[in-house]
Amino acid sequence: MYEDTYPGKRFQKTLEFLSKHVKAPSQVLDLGIQNPFSEIMRKEGYKVTNTTGEDLDEKFDIVKQDFKVVTAFEIFEHLLNPYTILKNIKADKLVATVPLKLWFAEAYRSKTDMRDRHYHEFEDWQFDWLLEKSGWEIKARANWTNPVNKVGIRPILRRFTPRYYAVYAERK
Template identity: 70%
Template sequence: MYEKTYPSKRFKHTLKFLNKHINTTESILDLGVKNPLSKLMTSQGFNVTNTSGEDLDVDFSSVTTSKTEVVTAFEIFEHLLAPLNILKEIKSDKLVASIPLNLWFAPAYRSKTDKWDRHYHEFEDWQFDWLLEKAGWEIKDSAKWTNPINKIGIRPILRSFTPRYYIVYAERKK
């Protein structure tokens, strides 16, 4: 059997986790505009629709009107000021979401060129779990992985064994 190649380690782990919990026959609303990961999901047989770039802090129409069975959110919630609000509004019964974890040795991400591309939250795993539970979700599975970088220094060494990403599969509480 051959090993599939992906553009990044993050995509490899995300797709493996998604395949573990979601069937390709289930419809997916992916929060965020079409991107390399959502295109890869589609190429692997998933039925994916993306949101259209609306401000998900104030416009919940994409999740309140969606008839999809699953919502995915890969590295989206850290960009929102109030992720609790949209999490409560999701009508689908299944959620697969990932976030970058807070790294004690690195500041929160903030783009120098794009005023919208910044992290308002970099969660610890327990904080994200609590947020999901408060929004009415029950976590069924989770995973973490590292994101080593090919640079020299203390931070790159720490990145080789400190988890950077956290992903969960959750179902709406009945």
């Protein structure tokens, strides 16, 4: 449905994973400002509340509100301390995706936008450990590639190397 547009494959895979584990019309707190994927969730029947751009390393009271589900799609890599927010989430369910560390590419960094910096690019086992230490039990996992339409060695490797890691977890 979304695969024929950029970043359609990521959106389609994320939606498939989310809808497999959390049924609409669930009330969802989506960490991060309103974005194209939060609009997709709304169109699919989810009741979505987004954060408003506050620094979640500093102000994480919103995760203590009464939501059944928290989603975090490519958010935790932007936090200096994702443990604190994961530990303080009040919801019983978490669906999160993170970009995986690629052995053939440097970590992403923006030199101009302070909010668009990756402090972490995880390996799947590292993210699993972080979730487990912060009180979550992983119930399901998935990963997928992110091919690009360019020529070169790295674009070829991107066709075979998983880039995104998705986790569905429940509070222990």
